[in-house]
Amino acid sequence: MTNVLLIVPADCDCRTALREAIAEAKNGPGRRLYIAAVMDPQICERLSESLSETGLVGERVSDSVCSTLMRDYEQRARVLADELSAAARQEQVDALGLAEQGEPSEVCGRLVRAHEIGTAILVAERRSWLTRLLSGGTLRMPALPGCEVRVVEED
DSSP: OOEEEEEEETTOOOHHHHHHHHHHHHTSTTOEEEEEEEEOTTHHHHHHHHHHHTTSOSSOOOHHHHHHHHHHHHHHHHHHHHHHHHHHHHTTOEEEEEEEESOHHHHHHHHHHHTTEEEEEEEEETTSHHHHHHTTSSOOOOOOTTOEEEEEEEO
16 A cells, blocks of 8 residues: 655645545555645745845844744644645545645655655645745655655646
């Protein structure tokens, strides 16, 4: 039995990739679909830089503001993972939603090893940080023996 992993940015709605992941999970008996909404670990740093560049703040965003933003970001990631896994369960697929923080390649590698993943589907959204990771021309993924990696573009 090999399971399926769907890696999505925590800030996107990825229906096309979800349909592909559900179809792949249904492709074999006893497969489980793991859906990981991955949070960008640098979001507060980039937000602080952006606010400073536009002149909205004069200095770095405070730690308390970053902490509040990260709690909200994590909550949104959990909600997304739960919604996507609920949609998969409606299609009679055993699914588990996860909220993960880190670089997508590291999260993917860790989850592939931990959950007997045979197919990993990554979402590339035009404005996402995952797209920027993938846009360097090569997919910087860890060695994943026995795991097929697919990239699905979302609008």
